[in-house]
Amino acid sequence: MRRLKATISYDGTLFAGYQVQPGERTVQLEIENVLTKMHKSEKVKIIASGRTDARVHATGQVIHFDTSLSIPLDRYEKALNVQLPRDIRVLSVEEVEADFHARYSVSGKRYRYIWNCEAQQSPFRRNYTVETNGVKPDIEKMQAAAQYIVGTHDFSCFCAANTSVVDKVRTVQSLNFSWQGEELHMVIEGNGFLYNMVRIIAGTLWEVGIGKRDAQELEGIIASMERGKAGKTAPAHGLYLEKVFY
Amino acid sequence: MRRLKATISYDGTLFAGYQVQPGERTVQLEIENVLTKMHKSEKVKIIASGRTDARVHATGQVIHFDTSLSIPLDRYEKALNVQLPRDIRVLSVEEVEADFHARYSVSGKRYRYIWNCEAQQSPFRRNYTVETNGVKPDIEKMQAAAQYIVGTHDFSCFCAANTSVVDKVRTVQSLNFSWQGEELHMVIEGNGFLYNMVRIIAGTLWEVGIGKRDAQELEGIIASMERGKAGKTAPAHGLYLEKVFY
Known part of the structure; x- marks a missing residue:
């Protein structure tokens, strides 16, 4: 074997x-x-x-x-x-080695989330990006909000309610936004992620980017440890599991 | 109205x-x-x-x-x-105007054909490009072959057998190859195209690109007016109707 x-x-x-x-x-x-x-x-x-x-x-x-x-x-x-x-x-x-385990040996993961901000919709990216109908968020504000997330925190506020995980402390090593043409990419690396965590972070920072929330609110959202304080869960089809670290 | x-x-x-x-x-x-x-x-x-x-x-x-x-x-x-x-x-x-007709008023069309020559297959481009399993053709040879096609010719050799069209003379204004990363694009413009014409041209020039045929053979293929002399019909999912001219 x-x-x-x-x-x-x-x-x-x-x-x-x-x-x-x-x-x-x-x-x-x-x-x-x-x-x-x-x-x-x-x-x-x-x-x-x-x-x-x-x-x-x-x-x-x-x-x-x-x-x-x-x-x-x-x-x-x-x-x-x-x-x-x-x-x-x-x-x-x-x-x-026989003691390698794809789940238990994980030391970290990187995810990517993609929004397509083209004004004119295309039929070709519909399953691979989340379309914003031409809305272009302010990525400096999103990046400012990201700074509250980077680090070691109890991320209960970014965890879907239906989970059996007890310890919700995780470390986010980096969280960066960049434009690739008219597509906005969010790349997040951490030692572990709670259920729906990346999508809830994407949805919350999107709300910052379009001016619905201030970047500084993130501090209070995280401290509250309440899912209800954070933003909506961003759609699944914008999310990519990009790398698993061992 | x-x-x-x-x-x-x-x-x-x-x-x-x-x-x-x-x-x-x-x-x-x-x-x-x-x-x-x-x-x-x-x-x-x-x-x-x-x-x-x-x-x-x-x-x-x-x-x-x-x-x-x-x-x-x-x-x-x-x-x-x-x-x-x-x-x-x-x-x-x-x-x-009331006399505009989407079909009868056409003065020309532009099509694009895309091959994906990445060595490592991706699940994301499978419906949008034709994958070559890492085979990279010689585009100088393909471009040399293209020169025999540009111009006004009877293109019977590039027309699928099951067609009712009688006059098979068409003018190809341009036919160009270029690399976009590891994707090979063929762009063809003409005043009209026969049934499957772009896909048969793509399939024939592909055979030139991988060394199965010489570029100069195109002259004889066109002169023969026989579909059987040309190459295979390239797959449908690599083809894009890009622009219609009026």
């Missing part, structure tokens, strides 16, 4: 999310189906760094699984890509 | 093509449904510059239709976009 770590990318548009759910098309299910076929129907289970919700994308999700097959790694990658649907791609496969 | 000209864009991925076909989702059907609803069930028919096949995209298709509604043009555009599915967008609406 070898333990393999695979870095994968997926277009979340047509998935009900990462994790297997009865009757739904999920990323985990598609990959496990291919691996099980490769292992002559011996069931193979994969573990990811974490789940992603329906319509959320990944450009650098990481999974691990154990395999009894002795195919070379580059052929393993090709064999997976040939059989996987085109909205999932395996970017790399490497052999890791 | 006013005659309106609308410039539209669509993501061809989920359409069985432009033209209405029984039981299929088409661009024409979606637009006519919205217009008919806006006209209180009085049936409105639209005419396009020409049809596009299943999975072919448009960034500048043009249609015309007659309307009894007296809404201002900017509100007309918004009303259409609010009701249309997100994979069709109206880019502009203008009033034209």
